[in-house]
Amino acid sequence: MTTAILAADARTPARTRTTPNPIPFTRILGVELRKMFDTRSGFWLMASIGILAVIATGAVILFAPSDEVDYSAFASAIGIPMTIILPMIAVLSVSSEWSQRSALTTFTLVPSRARVIGAKALLTVAVGVVSMLVALGVGAVGNVIGSALAGVDQSWNVSPTEFAQIVLADGIGMLMGFMLGVLLRNSPAAIVGYFVYALVLPGISGALASANDWWDQHGAWFDLNWASNRLYDNSLTGEMWAQLGVTTLLWLVLPLAIGLRFLMRAEVK
Amino acid sequence: MINVESLTKKYAGFTAVDDVSFTARPGRVTGFLGPNGAGKSTTMRVMVGLTPASAGEVTILGRRFADLPDPGREVGVLLDASAQHAGRTGREILTIAQRTMGLPKSVVDETLERVSLTESEAGRRVRNYSLGMRQRLGIGVALIGDPEVLILDEPANGLDPAGIRWMRDLLRGFADDGGTVLLSSHLLHEIEVIADDLVVIGNGRIVAEGTKDSLLAAGGTLVRSADPAALAAALTAAHIGHTSADRGALLVDAELAVVGQTAFAAGVPLVELRAADGAGLEEMFLTLTAESQRDSITDPEGAAA
Numbered sequence: 001m002t003t004a005i006l007a008a009d010a011r012t013p014a015r016t017r018t019t020p021n022p023i024p025f026t027r028i029l030g031v032e033l034r035k036m037f038d039t040r041s042g043f044w045l046m047a048s049i050g051i052l053a054v055i056a057t058g059a060v061i062l063f064a065p066s067d068e069v070d071y072s073a074f075a076s077a078i079g080i081p082m083t084i085i086l087p088m089i090a091v092l093s094v095s096s097e098w099s100q101r102s103a104l105t106t107f108t109l110v111p112s113r114a115r116v117i118g119a120k121a122l123l124t125v126a127v128g129v130v131s132m133l134v135a136l137g138v139g140a141v142g143n144v145i146g147s148a149l150a151g152v153d154q155s156w157n158v159s160p161t162e163f164a165q166i167v168l169a170d171g172i173g174m175l176m177g178f179m180l181g182v183l184l185r186n187s188p189a190a191i192v193g194y195f196v197y198a199l200v201l202p203g204i205s206g207a208l209a210s211a212n213d214w215w216d217q218h219g220a221w222f223d224l225n226w227a228s229n230r231l232y233d234n235s236l237t238g239e240m241w242a243q244l245g246v247t248t249l250l251w252l253v254l255p256l257a258i259g260l261r262f263l264m265r266a267e268v269k
Numbered sequence: 270m271i272n273v274e275s276l277t278k279k280y281a282g283f284t285a286v287d288d289v290s291f292t293a294r295p296g297r298v299t300g301f302l303g304p305n306g307a308g309k310s311t312t313m314r315v316m317v318g319l320t321p322a323s324a325g326e327v328t329i330l331g332r333r334f335a336d337l338p339d340p341g342r343e344v345g346v347l348l349d350a351s352a353q354h355a356g357r358t359g360r361e362i363l364t365i366a367q368r369t370m371g372l373p374k375s376v377v378d379e380t381l382e383r384v385s386l387t388e389s390e391a392g393r394r395v396r397n398y399s400l401g402m403r404q405r406l407g408i409g410v411a412l413i414g415d416p417e418v419l420i421l422d423e424p425a426n427g428l429d430p431a432g433i434r435w436m437r438d439l440l441r442g443f444a445d446d447g448g449t450v451l452l453s454s455h456l457l458h459e460i461e462v463i464a465d466d467l468v469v470i471g472n473g474r475i476v477a478e479g480t481k482d483s484l485l486a487a488g489g490t491l492v493r494s495a496d497p498a499a500l501a502a503a504l505t506a507a508h509i510g511h512t513s514a515d516r517g518a519l520l521v522d523a524e525l526a527v528v529g530q531t532a533f534a535a536g537v538p539l540v541e542l543r544a545a546d547g548a549g550l551e552e553m554f555l556t557l558t559a560e561s562q563r564d565s566i567t568d569p570e571g572a573a574a
Contacts, residue, residue, distance in 0.1 A: 038361050
């Protein structure tokens, strides 16, 4: 037991210590961005945005009738896979911390959960915007090549306003994924939840609308899919914008607030 | 320095941690001992802010964990070696920690070397790691920020004997450099070889606390005879307190010489006479935590093994 006694006596620290500086938010952003790419699933999810954009563009060039080769054809062909992939990225950025239990390390290195989740939210939006710009570029290249091959004049029939509306619609879809990740904190459940929201509910709502006059008239006040899908093709009236606002508040903002409240206090296991 | 003050954690229907207070001092390895479900992990999760406390407070280096500006550089934490994204490589997990703490890149290689993970092991994904490799990686994440305090939950789980010896030397060196180490275990023998101080917990309450030496010294004398009944009768006649231990041995509250003299005077031949060392602590550990044990104890040595 001599060693223990010696150890207890030699208690003076070998190093002089200074309190480290607080972790800057930019560092958290950098680490969280890295974590979106550093697994196989994360990497291929990101890569698939570019890959699917190129495939969709190629498909339009190959299969679309030459009188329909215009920019909006490329935009919608690229847009459809993006509406699925972007929300998945958003879901997993939050839910995988719990499903993979890496949250234990994440929150012992950065105890402020608000900063970590805030960084993830910012990055989700940033990834969405960058992806849309990539899609815009790939679609433009496709339009130039496709028009030349089809022998038609280039038609740039997507206005900046329309593009902004598409970005907004995809952004809402992405944030719905983020919200489900925060609320459920479980990857399979949140992914299933997203598909129920994006693919199952519109069918039910549509069936209800054809059977029930009241829902047909007023459903857009309650159905976020209904209200937000108009962003892809219409110029919206004031009422439509109001419906979009109300449904977003009901289905996105409110559950996100509840989910965040639980996430901040919940036990991390 | 870790200071736990009147910590209580209640869940609906039961109290996992009940008014626990203790201090883990710098320069010492403090062993946190208790059977499964005694509240060790809950206490440690509360320490690092992953679980909110119902009452009481924990300070580490004088602050609450959440108030540490860059916790990884002051407190190394390993709560569950398997709680990592299975799709990341070992090197990537260390890199994330290195970047979060804003450390130079070189610390990743230094840490891999320190925890004896090879270059090719570091490049493998964690889902292909054995539990022992995960423990080494987890200890690496805890050490990478060159902290002053270590909080390790069951770090010896899954390590082979050589690995346990390695960890013992590592923690000894860490404490000798002035660091504070708190490590938990449900195995007395495992913690006995590493710890300087012991905190024993059962059913969420602290049941014993002190330096290992003082807790071991309280063991008294262990004596064994071919005729335990005669020996017990002789001790009772001499007004010496005793309890029966395993395989006919007796634990006696008296010094070796007194016990030997008593047996000699009564003409009872002995087959073993020694200081109980630990046997008392083990008895205490098993009895004091008996309520939370899942198995009834018939043979203390077998149950402790």
